Structure formats: C-alpha cells, structure tokens
Amino acid sequence: MLDASYVGRALPPTAPYRVGREKIREFALAIGEGASVCRDVGAARAAGHPDVVAPPTFAVTFTMPAIEAFLRDPAFGWDYLRMVHGDQSITLHRPIHGGDDLVTTIHVDDLKTRGGSHMLTLRCEVADTAGEPVATTRLLLVTAAEEARA
Amino acid sequence: MTEAGDELPPLSVRVTRADLVRYAGASGDFNPIHWSDRVAASAGLPGVIAHGMLTMALAGRLVTDWAGGPAAMRSYGVRFTRPVVVPDDDEGALVEISGKVTAVTETDDGERIAKVAITAAFEGKTVLGRAVAEVAVPSE
Numbered sequence: 001m002l003d004a005s006y007v008g009r010a011l012p013p014t015a016p017y018r019v020g021r022e023k024i025r026e027f028a029l030a031i032g033e034g035a036s037v038c039r040d041v042g043a044a045r046a047a048g049h050p051d052v053v054a055p056p057t058f059a060v061t062f063t064m065p066a067i068e069a070f071l072r073d074p075a076f077g078w079d080y081l082r083m084v085h086g087d088q089s090i091t092l093h094r095p096i097h098g099g100d101d102l103v104t105t106i107h108v109d110d111l112k113t114r115g116g117s118h119m120l121t122l123r124c125e126v127a128d129t130a131g132e133p134v135a136t137t138r139l140l141l142v143t144a145a146e147e148a149r150a
Numbered sequence: 151m152t153e154a155g156d157e158l159p160p161l162s163v164r165v166t167r168a169d170l171v172r173y174a175g176a177s178g179d180f181n182p183i184h185w186s187d188r189v190a191a192s193a194g195l196p197g198v199i200a201h202g203m204l205t206m207a208l209a210g211r212l213v214t215d216w217a218g219g220p221a222a223m224r225s226y227g228v229r230f231t232r233p234v235v236v237p238d239d240d241e242g243a244l245v246e247i248s249g250k251v252t253a254v255t256e257t258d259d260g261e262r263i264a265k266v267a268i269t270a271a272f273e274g275k276t277v278l279g280r281a282v283a284e285v286a287v288p289s290e
Contacts, residue, residue, distance in 0.1 A: 023176075030176035031207040032163065035219050049221065056214065056223040057207045061177050082193070085202045087280075089227030095220070138227075 002077045002118060002145075006108040011070060013105045016129050017062040021098035024054045031055060041098070051098035058096055059135050063124040066104050071141070078120070079143040086119065086140035093133045101129045109138075118145045152264050152287045158249040161212045165200050165234060166242030173204045187238070199233035205245060206230075209270045209278060212247045217264070217285040224263060224286060229279035234272045246271045254287070262287050 021041065028038035036043035037053045044052045071078045096102070103126070110121035119142050126135040170184050179201055182189035190198045206228050214220045236243045253265040268281035 027176045030169070030173045031204065031211065033207075033211060033214075033220060035214070037219055037221065047219070047221075053219070053221045055207060055220045056210050056226055057203060060179070060203050065178055085230055087227065087229040088203065088206060089225065091225040092223055095223075 002111065002113075003075060004111055006076060007111045009108055011066075011106040011108070013103045014062075014066050016101040016103050019054065019058075019062075019096055019098055019100040019102060021052050023061065024052050024058065024098055027058050027061060028055055031057070044097075049095065049097060054096035054098075056090060056092060059090060059124070059126060059137055062102065063104050063106075063126065063137055066106055067122060067124070067139075070106060078118070079146070083141055083143045086142045088139045089137065091136045093135060096134060100134070102126050102134060103129060113145050116145055117142050151289075152251060152254055152262070154251050154253050156251040156264075158212055158216045158251075158266065160246065160248040161208075161215070163208050163245050163247065164242045165204070165208075165236055165245060166240065167198065167236055167238055169242065170198065170200060170204070170236055173201055177201065177203060179203065195233065195235070197235045197237065200236050200243065200245075202228075202230040202233075205234055205270060205277060206281075208245060209247050209268050209281060210283065212249050212268060213266050213283040213285050216249075217287055222285045222287070224284045226283040228268075228281040230277070231279040232272070232275055232277045234277055243272055245277070249283075252282075260289070262289050 025039050033055045071080050105125045107123040109123050112119045124137045127133050174180050234243050247270045249266045249268040251264050252267050255263050263284050264287045266283045270278040
C-alpha cells in the first residue's frame, strides 16, 4: 500500500555530491559526446567555463540513486522491480561543471492511481552548497498497483 | 541566423549491448532489463532494451552538436513511448534522430533561445514523444 502522505512533501536534502572530471568524461564517452569541453579542462576554460562541462542529462548519475533509495524504502510502498520510466525533463539553470558540490532535494509532486497503475511525479531541485539553483529535473514513474485489482 | 522551420542535421546512432553496459556503468543504472535477456523476458519485454535516459542523451546530442556544445542546453524533456530493443549482435539497434526549430525567442538578457522538436525513431517507429529542447543559439 502506497503512503500517499508523501505527496506535496520534500525529502531531506542529500549530502553534497562532488562532480568528478573523470565521471563527466566517462559519461560523455558513454553517450558518444565528443565535445572537447566535456573532456579537456584546457578547452573548457578557453571556452569560458570554470572546469569540464557535463552533458545535459548528467544529473541522472546523482539524482537517480537518491530517487532509488526513496523508492526502495518500504515505508513508501513502491513496487520498484516493475517500475517504468514514463517521462523526464531537465531544466539547467547553469551548466554542471567538474568540481561542483551539488545537493539534491526530492519533492514528491503528484501520485495518481489509474487503470491498475500508480503514476508518481517527482521533482529534483539541484543546488550548489551555497543554495544557488543549478538544475531542476522532473520525472514520471509508473508501476503496477496490485491492491487496485484486489 | 536560426529561424523557425530550420531543420537540424540528422543523426543516426547504432546502440549495441556493449553501449548499454558502458552506459549502465557511467550512469549507475544497473536495472537488469538493460543487460539480461532472462530478466527482460520475465518483465514481458521482447528483449534487452536500451536505457530511456541513454536514448534521451543521444537525441540531446543532435541539438547540442548543432547549437555549438553541451553548455548551450537550457531545458530538455521527453516521454518514453516505445522501447529500443537491442539485439545481442555486432550491429545493435539503429536509432535515427532528427529535429526542427519550432520557435526562436529572446530572453530579457538578450539571449536567443531556439525551441527544437526532436524525433527519434527505431525500426521506423517513434521512441520519444513530446521531445522538446530549448538551446541558446548565436545572435548573429
């Protein structure tokens, strides 16, 4: 049984995640991103960036583990194993760079149960350790609602 | 100068099982439906499927390659409408990505933003729905 009292709430902020240069390079390689600003600090600085630039979807590498921890928490009651990713959006208030220390706060924005499925909308507010906004991500996750059929 | 109606140079990407393993490690998404035929079948899938976030990232490259780099992206959203099934062979799955500028606006601080509607297809069928990116483009 899902605990609907989470809707409208924010979870405690994560510990700061240090964005590693090598993690950005590894992620860029995995998505075939060949831009020198993602791989070479000198090229990034020459283009006016403080350090290597993360590809736009890089934020999943540190927001997804936080989301997974929440969804696997029996207190919430989500069927993690049969989950499907419905949609995803990312707004970048500025590019993410190597060396950033980023804190993620998950907001449980919406939960609907329809046609035997739970549809959960989560929002991650990503900020630096001074509290300046860096990125906002939103995602819709869908999983089977067993109790709806019982 | 970028205008509504401009088409972006299309991008075709082959995704192999090796690419899925590499993306799993880089992203931390080790869901076995992206590497185990057994688990994919038990989940009712036709086979191992690509991470939706990998497809999203590949389609994002269409836009940032055109706009001049990954730092140009301001916002990007997709719906995952159909899975990309990746066979266990050397060819993998072919994802064909195209895009068209639907609007160009100027922000209060004079930055020109192009809104791009993206199409990503696998075996002739769309795999991303409502895929829209907003990127900064040069003013002249």
